[in-house]
Amino acid sequence: MISADDLRFFLEVARTGKLVAAARGLGVDHTTVGRRISHLERATASRLFVRSTGGWTLTEAGQRLAIHAEAVESSLLAAAEELGSEPGRLSGTVRIATPDGFGAFVLSPGLGGLRRKHPDLAIEIVTATRLNLLATKEFDVGISLAEPTIRGVSATALAAYPLGLYAAPQYLETNATIAAVDDLQDHSVIGYVDSLLDIPDLRFLDTALPGVRPAIQTNNITGQWMATVAGLGVAVLPLFIGESDRRLVRILADTVHLRRKYWLAVPRELQRLARTKAVQNALFDLAASHPYLEPIR
Known part of the structure; x- marks a missing residue:
């Protein structure tokens, strides 16, 4: 007989891929988690995980069970929400x-x-x-x-969100005129830290400014925005940042068009x-x- 409580342990291991991490999330020790998984495997007569030093991954049988386990979890969560809240009010x-x-x-x-x-x-x-x-x-x-x-x-x-090139007025006033994309080869460009960038769609500079290497790199858009406002260079920013900040000026608007x-x-x-x-x-x-x-x- 499959226990709904065993399924809870099963899902936590499936999501974390680690016995210790699952135990931490469940508030129990890892031996308890291991025991529950073994009990569930006996109940289903199936091997549910491949155990390795790198973590626990679902077998084909485990993947099939996960679909049903998530359906059970969804029903229980919905029931708890409906019974635990006042009618018409969400909490x-x-x-x-x-x-x-x-x-x-x-x-x-x-x-x-x-x-x-x-x-x-x-x-x-x-x-x-x-x-x-x-x-x-x-x-x-x-x-x-x-x-x-x-x-x-x-x-x-x-x-979808459009992006453009932005700079602070003080930067534009004290540096060479930017009339074309090629002019940016001689300018300070602000972008992401390339070695930390694992999202291809964020490689804006490869698309808009091929061959231009950033002089300043940060791992988040907030840092790029603040560096641009401070007059440190030119950056590709979403319009929802650049157009809302009067301290910035959009440049090459007719030339550089990006959309993500x-x-x-x-x-x-x-x-x-x-x-x-x-x-x-x-x-x-x-x-x-x-x-x-x-x-x-």
Whole structure:
């Protein structure tokens, strides 16, 4: 007989890939987790994980079981949410994992409508600019710069966003005129730290300024924005940052045109939750109303 509680242990190991990490998340010791997995394997008469020093990975049987385990988890979560909240009122916490630019410049200032509609709903925003931001599935709703291909996560295109070249007036006044892209070879360019950049769509400079090596590199868009405002050089910035800051001037607007896309990701077991749906709807509304985002639905 398969135990729903054993399935909870199974899913935690499947998501973390590590026995110790799963034990930490469950608040038990690793021997308990191992014992629960062994019990489940006996109950299913199947080997569910391949154990190795690098971690635990699902076997084919484990992948099939994971689909049903997530369905059970989804039903239990939905039941707990429905019975634990007042009719018509949403409560609990929704964690949103997002790239730092979207989180700081779009999401955080755009939460007003959601907060007014659901004042009892707590929102956690976790930001990073790495492809593995969503890999551990430690989120309820995720925003990604590339289409997620993580098992058990459903993805939908959220919005496209245009980018342009920006500089501070004081930088432009004290440096050579920029009349064409080739002129930037002699200018200080600001970009991402190439060795830390694991998202191909963020390689803006390779597209807009081929052959130009950044003089200043940071691992997030906020650092690039602040360096540009300080007059340290020229940067590729989303229009939702550059056009909203009067301290910056867009340059080569007729020449440099870039467009990238945000994706909305939700673990399948959380899709039925009313609070998760509310956040998704709020994000689509935000994309539709924002002056520098292009909704995709």
